[in-house]
Amino acid sequence: MTKASGRRSRRPTMVDVAREAGVALSTVSRVVNADPTVGAEFARRVQTAIDTLGYRPDEQAQQLRRGTSRTIGVAVREMSARNPLMAEFERGAYASGLTVFAASTADNEERERAVVLSMARRGFDGVLVEPIGPDHSYLAPEMAAGLAVVAIDRPITGPATDAVLADNAAGIRMAYRQLADHGHTRIAYIGDHERIFTARERADAFRACLRADGRPVTDMVHPGETEQARISEALRAVLSTESPATALVCGNVTTTFGVLTHLAAEVPRDQRPAIVGFDDFPLAGLLDPPMTVIAQDSPAMAHAALELMTARLAEPERGPEWVTVPVRLIARGSGERGPVVA
Template sequence: MTNRNHTNTDGPRRRRPTMVDVAREANVALRTVSRYVNNDPTVGIDLADRIRAAITAPDYAPDERAQQLRRGTTGIVGVTVRSIAGPNPLLGAVDQAARVHGLTVLAMATDDDDQRERAAVLSMCGRRVDGIIMEPTSDNHQYLATEIESGMSVVAVDRRNAGIDTDAVVSDNAAGVGMAFRHLVQHGHHRITYIGDQERVYTGSKRAAAFRACTAANGGAVDNMVHPGAVEPARIAAALAIVLGGDLPATALITGNQNTTIEVLRQLGSRTGVPAIVGFDDFPLADLLQPGLTAIAQDSRKIGRLAFDLLLPRIADPTRPTETVTLPVELIVRGSGEQPPPA
């Protein structure tokens, strides 16, 4: 049996040295140690050498919290994203950029839940992070208005914040849906349907509206061809039953985001007569499907980098005019969107 009772034979745990200890060891004023730790250039060479030697001797580590109070900053950037359960290129890009600037990232997931988003963002505000990059979920972000007026810097990614004016980096949603629609028409499809996210979500609204515009411009009817809503198995199964049933089933699908695409593919399974599919959002292993998924790809890493590039000047000057950057998307052809309609 493993014995989990451990006896400390090293004596009492040594107290962490403080600036007071360093000042006493170096025989200088506490204020002088504080100036040295904060890189004050007016500290003389002789004093600096004595303080450096004193710091080295007791393995002194500066109190970061005290430095934060003096600087008025925390060196922390908050990031809220829909999910951190798997690879997140956008979050990875922000983290990489932050490390280059000596900043730390505090990341939290919202799971597309309004209350989780609000709790996460306000928690970051309470910790006085230097700025927040957020992937919005809620359809009302006015709860952030007071924080922004107080100087909190906020940049939205993938979606715009609702009810407040902040910097944002988004993809060209309308162009992406237009690419997908035209691609399917060029491969002989005329009964094209759309299954996507809730329209209260910025991207869900923009993509559904773009699909309706494409259908109308192509002379088609939108009745029963646009199916936005929660990305849930039952809801997507019901939408598929409508669009693939009846006398004139859809021959092609545009799916509105990664999660919708995956659930649609799961529902379709190995059934025969599967419609052509173009998914908005690319994802890992999409090229390994049979056939591979034709997708509208966003550059998530570039979105993250540009969001960080907007956040730094916003932190430096909270009063500067807000800016929205719209990035182009790309059609990646792999096979699922090139299948012809039934003869």
């Protein structure tokens, strides 16, 4: 150790290496960047100095100078929710030599702005964002300055960006169809608040299903907050009328959990409605009955997102592209029960 236990050892810099090797600063840089024009003897000397000093380049300074960071940021509402997607995206990005950093927006519009802007100011080359609010005009100058933006799960309003979306409408239709095919005529929908894009798409698709079957829409579609109280209220509304719903479509996984919780506590097992939930989740198959769900294809979405991101990094001027990824129904039981004969 050279000066190991000094009170506080500054990180060695290129200048230190140059001094140690007795060469010019720029020669060190050339060695570090494997410039072929550097002589063998010099390269050796510099490398030795690098090793003894334990030098490693300061990525921050590199990025400032180079103007590119090969780093992309992920701004999602909550880290866990989109997790299979993030994991897949991260793996793929890493394989392409990109670094990925994630931050959560806590479902807060202002926080999203702060997070994304901070990423841009740090020289991130791109951001994958699960957009929240209705206004994303703050992105325009960043995009003009070269930030690659890809929206996931919902499109961005304002500047036109790439986007990866799930086929929400098709998923809802599959759920509805599955229940209808098993004899249900009173099917209700409970989901997230329609201020959220996906929730709106799903609720709208569900209304369209009802209308297509010539069934009344009123009282059967219950979007709203995903708090337990609201969900319980909606459930009571659809289950305790004179002609109660015999089947439910849940708009997202939070709603599904809320519905299951309510039913377990308040409704006798043999009187529970059939259910199809949007979004798969662990243990879905171990519930009683096992949950039938509409599953999003997270790996495919992650792959598409990475594809769009790298394409845009390579060619910033290309037109924005939207990719819709199919969903599929996983029948496990809860959606295949017929109506309870009251």
